[in-house]
Amino acid sequence: MRRMLDVLPESAEVRDGALAVGGLAANELADRFGTPLVVYCEQTLRSDARAYVDAAPADALVAYSVKAFPNVALIRLFAGLGLGADVSTLGELAYALRGGMTADRIVVHGNNKSDDELRAAAEADVGLLVIDAADDVPRAAAAGVRSVLVRVTPGIDVDTHPAIGTGYTGSKFGLPPDDAIEAIRRAREVGLEARGLHLHLGSQLLDAQAPRMGVDWLAGFAAECRAALEWTPAVVDVGGGLGIAHVDGERAPAIGDFVGALLARLQHAWRLHDLPPPRVLFEPGRSLVGRAAVTLYRVGVVKRASESTTYVAVDGGMSDNPRPQLYGVRHAAVVTSRVGAEADGQYTVCGKHCESGDVLIERIGLPAPRRGDLLAVPATGAYTLGMGSNYNGVPRPGVVLVSRGEARVIRRRETVDDLLALETNG
Numbered sequence: 036m037r038r039m040l041d042v043l044p045e046s047a048e049v050r051d052g053a054l055a056v057g058g059l060a061a062n063e064l065a066d067r068f069g070t071p072l073v074v075y076c077e078q079t080l081r082s083d084a085r086a087y088v089d090a091a092p093a094d095a096l097v098a099y100s101v102k103a104f105p106n107v108a109l110i111r112l113f114a115g116l117g118l119g120a121d122v123s124t125l126g127e128l129a130y131a132l133r134g135g136m137t138a139d140r141i142v143v144h145g146n147n148k149s150d151d152e153l154r155a156a157a158e159a160d161v162g163l164l165v166i167d168a169a170d171d172v173p174r175a176a177a178a179g180v181r182s183v184l185v186r187v188t189p190g191i192d193v194d195t196h197p198a199i200g201t202g203y204t205g206s207k208f209g210l211p212p213d214d215a216i217e218a219i220r221r222a223r224e225v226g227l228e229a230r231g232l233h234l235h236l237g238s239q240l241l242d243a244q245a246p247r248m249g250v251d252w253l254a255g256f257a258a259e260c261r262a263a264l265e266w267t268p269a270v271v272d273v274g275g276g277l278g279i280a281h282v283d284g285e286r287a288p289a290i291g292d293f294v295g296a297l298l299a300r301l302q303h304a305w306r307l308h309d310l311p312p313p314r315v316l317f318e319p320g321r322s323l324v325g326r327a328a329v330t331l332y333r334v335g336v337v338k339r340a341s342e343s344t345t346y347v348a349v350d351g352g353m354s355d356n357p358r359p360q361l362y363g364v365r366h367a368a369v370v371t372s373r374v375g376a377e378a379d380g381q382y383t384v385c386g387k388h389c390e391s392g393d394v395l396i397e398r399i400g401l402p403a404p405r406r407g408d409l410l411a412v413p414a415t416g417a418y419t420l421g422m423g424s425n426y427n428g429v430p431r432p433g434v435v436l437v438s439r440g441e442a443r444v445i446r447r448r449e450t451v452d453d454l455l456a457l458e459t460n461g
């Protein structure tokens with residue numbers, strides 16, 4: 036078989052030199068549903084979800100971080116596999132409920148929750164709400180919320196892009212340790228059930244070192260809480276953060292190894308401090324959906340701009356994938372009709388938007404790309420379309436879920452009429 040990218044979804048295969056996913060040829064999918072098209076592989080989603088569930092203890096909750104890609108069909112699939120949902124806005128809560136998540140498996144976050152959001156969380160009777168600011172405490176109690184976690188900021192810098200680190204001192208998320216202790220005290224005074232602690236260090240972590248440090252720190256903090264409040268956390272939410280590979284050669288830990296390492300460290304640290312074993316929550320986003328999707332683009336203009344730069348322009352760009360611009364993500368790509376063919380040069384893959392920064396891939400070897408080719412960009416399942424926009428009046432792509440030769444639309448392609456429907460004619 037010809038060499039294929041490792042970063043493609045599990046069901047990816049090469050048939051007569053052309054890429055297929057979920058048993059369907061990429062060019063068939065593009066012809067049938069149009070481009071750009073985001074294609075999620077159900078097999079990959081299921082196996083990554085199972086990897087979490089299998090590695091976690093029976094009483095644990097694995098809550099899908101909905102912001103990675105808010106989608107009702109995906110949430111429904113995860114709900115069916117026993118997962119929960121982590122949401123941080125009214126909109127994400129609505130997705131979770133529409134996706135059939137039972138309220139007891141929903142965790143509500145947000146560094147600036149509105150009264151409407153607090154009331155909606157209380158009305159839905161969600162399992163847990165995460166206190167992220169001192170005044171969340173009285174406001175949550177007034178809204179009728181029952182059970183809470185308190186998010187604490189450990190002051191740990193993780194090895195990731197600064198925009199996606201969250202546990203450092205001075206982060207806008209969570210409370211510094213002393214304030215967190217005060218929030219737990221207040222929560223109990225006002226009649227909230229303070230169930231435990233929450234920690235989320237950052238995203239796209241490529242080893243378990245930072246989370247292990249986080250867990251060690253958290254055990255020390257839990258012991259401090261015991262001393263200060265005669266209270267210990269019954270629940271410990273370790274957040275998300277596990278990264279994925281975007282290009283071949285990049286290494287991310289396997290889900291089972293990552294979860295296993297974290298749990299082992301947690302047990303060890305809790306034992307050292309003689310704390311009662313907590314129920315553990317995980318909140319994976321990227322590692323649950325990121326690997327499962329490829330985006331299919333149609334190649335248009337191929338333009339030699341200088342000695343060193345030839346652009347390959349595709350029919351999407353920063354409106355469906357702002358990640359290269361926001362975080363400097365490096366993507367791979369394959370010309371779907373010539374998988375494994377020798378590259379004839381280095382190309383810059385750009386989008387169709389009116390920004391010079393609208394570059395999806397800075398330099399990549401491709402086999403003589405030309406107008407009409409289909410380009411597949413892997414690892415676009417998380418924080419990609421979910422962060423998209425309508426810049427340049429471009430409707431966002433459709434999304435399909437593929438499995439065993441069948442494709443179903445799980446988000447329809449936007450139309451220009453959808454955009455105009457928001458206008459008022461002044």
Ligand SMILES: *Cc1c(COP(=O)(O)O)cnc(C)c1O
Pocket residue numbers: 100102103121144235237238239274275276277318319320321322
């Ligand atoms: C974004 C976020 C997650 C998910 O992070 P990933 O890196 O996608 O796994 C989990 N918990 C919280 C509180 C978050 O903000």
